[in-house]
Amino acid sequence: AQRVTQPEKLLSVFKGAPVELKCNYSYSGSPELFWYVQYSRQRLQLLLRHISRESIKGFTADLNKGETSFHLKKPFAQEEDSAMYYCALSSPHYGGSQGNLIFGKGTKLSVKP
Amino acid sequence: EAQVTQNPRYLITVTGKKLTVTCSQNMNHEYMSWYRQDPGLGLRQIYYSMNVEVTDKGDVPEGYKVSRKEKRNFPLILESPSPNQTSLYFCASSSPQRVNNEQFFGPGTRLTVL
Numbered sequence: 001a002q003r004v005t006q007p008e009k010l011l012s013v014f015k016g017a018p019v020e021l022k023c024n025y026s027y028s029g030s031p032e033l034f035w036y037v038q039y040s041r042q043r044l045q046l047l048l049r050h051i052s053r054e055s056i057k058g059f060t061a062d063l064n065k066g067e068t069s070f071h072l073k074k075p076f077a078q079e080e081d082s083a084m085y086y087c088a089l090s091s092p093h094y095g096g097s098q099g100n101l102i103f104g105k106g107t108k109l110s111v112k113p
Numbered sequence: 114e115a116q117v118t119q120n121p122r123y124l125i126t127v128t129g130k131k132l133t134v135t136c137s138q139n140m141n142h143e144y145m146s147w148y149r150q151d152p153g154l155g156l157r158q159i160y161y162s163m164n165v166e167v168t169d170k171g172d173v174p175e176g177y178k179v180s181r182k183e184k185r186n187f188p189l190i191l192e193s194p195s196p197n198q199t200s201l202y203f204c205a206s207s208s209p210q211r212v213n214n215e216q217f218f219g220p221g222t223r224l225t226v227l
Binding site: 046086101103104 | 146148153154155156157158161171172203205215216218219220221
């Protein structure tokens with residue numbers, strides 16, 4: 001069965017500290033993985049996608065197929081990074097679109113001054 | 114402005130009183146989905162639609178109905194709401210034609226069933 005696991009409900013760090021939000025998945029095929037972010041009182045928005053191999057707002061995430069992980073990392077956390085972060089996996093309908101996303105339960109990141 | 118809109122944003126109702134939450138997108142997206150967000154459970158998909166007249170169940174479809182008569186609209190129907198459907202609901206849309214294939218979310222509808 002497809003599943004996304006985010007083991008930490010809450011992660012609290014100080015400003016300037018490194019941060020790593022963990023995400024593990026179970027999927028029998030070739031996964032498409034994403035990180036979404038939800039700032040306070042705002043809608044969810046895409047942060048990054050593993051295929052793009054990009055860095056957004058200083059965040060990066062590398063897909064590790066051996067460990068079935070897609071951890072989100074940032075070397076120096078900022079207060080404005082405080083938000084809910086959701087890892088998501090795409091079921092390959094119609095060529096791997098995001099039409100059917102499976103989300104983890106989310107990790108609340110709190111960056112203290 | 115490209116966006117997904119939901120109405121109403123807030124709703125308090127009573128058990129058994131049928132309600133509809135509307136969702137509309139102006140981006141000509143093929144895919145639309147409904148999620149509910151609950152503390153400790155994250156986002157769970159209720160229903161999704163690949164295109165007009167094509168819908169399928171997500172992870173938690175019980176107690177919900179949807180329809181996709183037009184490409185831009187994807188209403189969520191609760192025929193007989195119950196208190197366990199009290200939640201924050203999000204509609205989302207996406208298109209396989211887009212680079213990055215980003216899923217766009219609506220602002221959410223907070224529903225309370227008494």
